[in-house]
Amino acid sequence: MKYLRSLVVFVLLIAATVVLADEFDIHCANIGILTDRKVQADMGVTQLQRDNMNTFANAYNRQMQSYSGHQLTSAEQKQAMAAGEQFKRQVLTVLTGPQVKRLRELNLQAAGLIGLLDPIVATRVGMSAAQQKQFTSAYSTGKTSAARILADAIAPIVKKYQQLAAPYKGKEKQNAAKLEQLKKGYVAEVDAKQKSVAPRVNAITKATEQKLRASLTAQQRATWLALEGKKFVPK
Numbered sequence: 001m002k003y004l005r006s007l008v009v010f011v012l013l014i015a016a017t018v019v020l021a022d023e024f025d026i027h028c029a030n031i032g033i034l035t036d037r038k039v040q041a042d043m044g045v046t047q048l049q050r051d052n053m054n055t056f057a058n059a060y061n062r063q064m065q066s067y068s069g070h071q072l073t074s075a076e077q078k079q080a081m082a083a084g085e086q087f088k089r090q091v092l093t094v095l096t097g098p099q100v101k102r103l104r105e106l107n108l109q110a111a112g113l114i115g116l117l118d119p120i121v122a123t124r125v126g127m128s129a130a131q132q133k134q135f136t137s138a139y140s141t142g143k144t145s146a147a148r149i150l151a152d153a154i155a156p157i158v159k160k161y162q163q164l165a166a167p168y169k170g171k172e173k174q175n176a177a178k179l180e181q182l183k184k185g186y187v188a189e190v191d192a193k194q195k196s197v198a199p200r201v202n203a204i205t206k207a208t209e210q211k212l213r214a215s216l217t218a219q220q221r222a223t224w225l226a227l228e229g230k231k232f233v234p235k
Contacts, residue, residue, distance in 0.1 A: 022097070025104040027120055031091045033106060038234040043095075043102045052094045060087040105229030113212045114139065116224070125223045127216070135215055142208030146201045153197045154190055161186045 033039050034053065063083050067076055092100055108115045116122045117139060122132045164182055168175040213221065 024124055025100045026092060028104040028107050029092060029100055030107045031088050039106060041235050042232060043099045049094045053091050056087055056090040106232055108228045109232055113209060125220050127220060131215065135212060138208065138211045142204055146204045149197050149200055153193045157189045157193060
């Protein structure tokens with residue numbers, strides 16, 4: 001009887017936790033950032049909560065391992081997605097309502113204004129359908145422009161190393177050392193080129209962010225800031 005009473009109390013506590021967590025907070029709660037101990041500290045995650053989350057994570061990882069080594073079928077993809085959603089819900093039952101809310105705030109801070117590309121988040125801020133369309137268009141335009149600069153800069157390097165690697169096609173194992181050297185050269189040149197065009201990409205990013213922010217009303221900007229919550233300061 002004592003065991004049954006304890007079990008009932010545990011189930012009720014779990015149910016209460018789910019009720020306390022707002023569905024919007026749950027929607028925005030990407031549990032991936034919970035692996036960061038600094039995030040855990042900010043949220044006040046206890047050792048017991050951490051242990052329970054690790055138990056769920058281990059079970060989820062074992063399930064995902066069963067899908068490795070082959071291309072997933074449509075049915076397996078759905079199963080994997082369902083397992084991921086179940087894992088998220090399990091982890092969230094370990095957290096209190098205020099902790100789930102803080103997790104939402106931290107995720108929105110990490111996303112920045114890009115978080116408003118999510119229709120549910122945009123609606124919560126008060127954006128109309130027309131605004132959301134305009135916002136998405138402005139973001140896509142900026143993203144495409146920045147991507148084109150990077151692609152154009154890297155294209156000659158890709159072509160160069162494709163030509164250098166061509167003689168070793170079909171003989172990769174015998175020339176592993178040479179190909180590894182080519183790989184290092186490729187990475188170094190791409191890294192240098194990315195750094196050289198970074199100012200142009202950053203300028204586009206900044207201009208796009210300004211355009212996105214300007215598309216919001218004063219009230220919407222205030223609502224967005226409120227949803228982001230207290231600024232995350234790593235401890």
